[in-house]
Amino acid sequence: MTGTLTSSLLPSSTEEQVRSADRAHVFHSWSAQAMIDPLPIASAQGSYFADFAGKRYLDFSSQLVNINIGYQHPMLIAAIQEQAAKLCTVGPPFANDARSEAARLIAGVAPRGLDKVFFTNGGAEANENAVRMARLHTGRHKVFAAYRSYHGATAGAIALTGDPRRWDSEPGMPGIVRYWGPYLYRSAFHAETEAQESERALQHLRNLITVEGPHTVAAILLETVVGTNGILIPPEGYLTGVRALCDEFGIVMIADEVMAGFGRCGEWFAVDHWKVTPDLITFAKGVNSGYIPLGGVIIAEAIAATFETRAFPGGLTYSGHPLACASAVASINIFKDEGIIDNARMLGKDVIGSALHALAERHPSIGEVRGIGTFWALELVRDRDTREPLVPYNATGTAAAPMTRFASACKERGLWPFIHFNRTHIVPPCTTTSDEISEGIAILDEALIVADQYYTGS
Structure with missing residues (x-):
C-alpha cells in the first residue's frame, strides 16, 4: 500500500x-x-x-x-523524530537500543544500588507495579500510604492515594493502612518545631507498624516531597528514620518521585537531598517532560534478585516504548549538557x-x-x-x-x-x-x- x-x-x-x-x-x-x-x-x-x-x-x-x-525543546523533538524514522515500536519481549540506553542512564543517576528499571506508561502504573514487587518480595500484603498524598488514578493507585480523589472509588484495593506524614504548619502531632514533628511522625509510624503487625507490612509508600497536596518538605531526620524503620522490620521503602524527581527539587531525585536510598523509586513526568508517556520503577538489587528465577507477574504492551525511551535518553543528556x-x-x-x-x-x-x-x-x-x-x-x-x-x-x-x-x-x-x-x-x-x-x- x-x-x-x-x-x-x-x-x-x-x-x-x-x-x-x-x-x-x-x-x-x-x-x-x-x-x-x-x-x-x-x-x-x-x-x-x-x-x-x-x-x-x-x-x-x-x-x-x-x-x-x-x-x-528542539533536541528532544529531534530525538523523537530520529527514533520514529528508525523504529517506531517494538514490544517488551524484545531488546532495543533506546530502551537499554534509557535504563542505563536512569540507573546511572539513581542512588547507588538501584540498577534495574521496569518501564511503564506513567506514574500510576509505576506505583501499582512497585507495590506488586514489594508484596511479592516480602510475602506480605499491607502497604502504608499517607494522607495528603496522590499516587495516581488507576484502581490500585487511587486506593493508595490519601486525598479526596480516592473517595468515589472506594472500597478499593485491600491492605492499605493510612498514616499521617509530617506537616509542621498543620501538625497532626501538635509539634512546635521541625525536630518534634520528625520525631513524633516517626513514632506514629512505629506505633502503627506495631499494632498492624510488622510481619504483615510489605511497604511504606511516600512521596519524598509531597506534591499536589502541599509541597511538603520532610523535616531533617524523617526520611532517614523511615529508612531505619524499614530496615528494622524488613519493610520495603518506596519513594514516589513521579512529581519530585528529575530536577524538580534541584537534584536528580529528591531523596538525594537527604542521602537516603529507598528500595524502589517510581518516576514519570520529568524523565522526558511528558513529550511521550513514560514512567517506571527503579529497583534495588535485592528486590530485582527476587525475580531472577521467579517470573514477575506484570507487564504492559507499551512498556519501554522506543519513542518514549528515546525521548528519555535525549532528556537526560540535555539535563546534563545544559545544567x-x-x-x-x-x-x-x-x-x-x-x-x-x-x-x-x-x-x-x-x-x-x-x-x-x-x-x-x-x-x-x-x-x-x-x-x-x-x-x-x-x-x-x-x-x-x-x-x-x-x-x-x-x-x-x-x-x-x-x-x-x-x-x-x-x-x-x-x-x-x-x-x-x-x-x-x-x-x-x-x-x-x-x-x-x-x-x-x-
Whole structure:
C-alpha cells in the first residue's frame, strides 16, 4: 500500500473548531463535563504557551508539574523524530537500543544500588507495579500510604492515594493502612518545631507498624516531597528514620518521585537531598517532560534478585516504548549538557524562595512559604494566627470562590497558576530563567490582592 505524504497530517483549525470538537467528543478527566470550558492551546515554547488569539501565558504549573525541560525543546523533538524514522515500536519481549540506553542512564543517576528499571506508561502504573514487587518480595500484603498524598488514578493507585480523589472509588484495593506524614504548619502531632514533628511522625509510624503487625507490612509508600497536596518538605531526620524503620522490620521503602524527581527539587531525585536510598523509586513526568508517556520503577538489587528465577507477574504492551525511551535518553543528556538541575537548584535558592518570602511580607493572606528547587507553595489563609485556610478543605462551588477569583486574576494577567485547595504552587519548568520568574512573581503580587480581600485576621 502506498500513500501521498502531506506537509501536515492535521488540517489547520480555528479556535472555534477545536473548542466545538472538544465539547462534542472529548470526555475530560476529573471534571463535570458541562461545567468546564477548556482553553484551546495553539502553540508553546520554553516556559510559555499561547492560545489561538495569540495571548501568551507564563506557565507556573508546568502543565501537571511535568514540563521540566520546557516546551518544544528542539533536541528532544529531534530525538523523537530520529527514533520514529528508525523504529517506531517494538514490544517488551524484545531488546532495543533506546530502551537499554534509557535504563542505563536512569540507573546511572539513581542512588547507588538501584540498577534495574521496569518501564511503564506513567506514574500510576509505576506505583501499582512497585507495590506488586514489594508484596511479592516480602510475602506480605499491607502497604502504608499517607494522607495528603496522590499516587495516581488507576484502581490500585487511587486506593493508595490519601486525598479526596480516592473517595468515589472506594472500597478499593485491600491492605492499605493510612498514616499521617509530617506537616509542621498543620501538625497532626501538635509539634512546635521541625525536630518534634520528625520525631513524633516517626513514632506514629512505629506505633502503627506495631499494632498492624510488622510481619504483615510489605511497604511504606511516600512521596519524598509531597506534591499536589502541599509541597511538603520532610523535616531533617524523617526520611532517614523511615529508612531505619524499614530496615528494622524488613519493610520495603518506596519513594514516589513521579512529581519530585528529575530536577524538580534541584537534584536528580529528591531523596538525594537527604542521602537516603529507598528500595524502589517510581518516576514519570520529568524523565522526558511528558513529550511521550513514560514512567517506571527503579529497583534495588535485592528486590530485582527476587525475580531472577521467579517470573514477575506484570507487564504492559507499551512498556519501554522506543519513542518514549528515546525521548528519555535525549532528556537526560540535555539535563546534563545544559545544567538544568543546577538551574533548578539556583532558582530555588537565589530567586524563587526570596521572592516568595518578600510577597509574604506584603500580603497577609500568605500563611506560609515552603519549597525547594522549582517546587514551591504559598499557603493562603484568612487569619495567620488561627491558620484558617482561605477556602475549606476540598472546597467546591461558591466555597472555592476566593481561590477561583485568585486564579482568574493570574490568568487575566498572563500567568497560568497551579492551585489546589487553599494553596497556589509555584512549579515552573526547570529551564525557566530568573527574569521569567520575576515576571511571574510580579503577576502573583497583583493577583494576591484578591486573596487579601478575604483576610479577616488582625
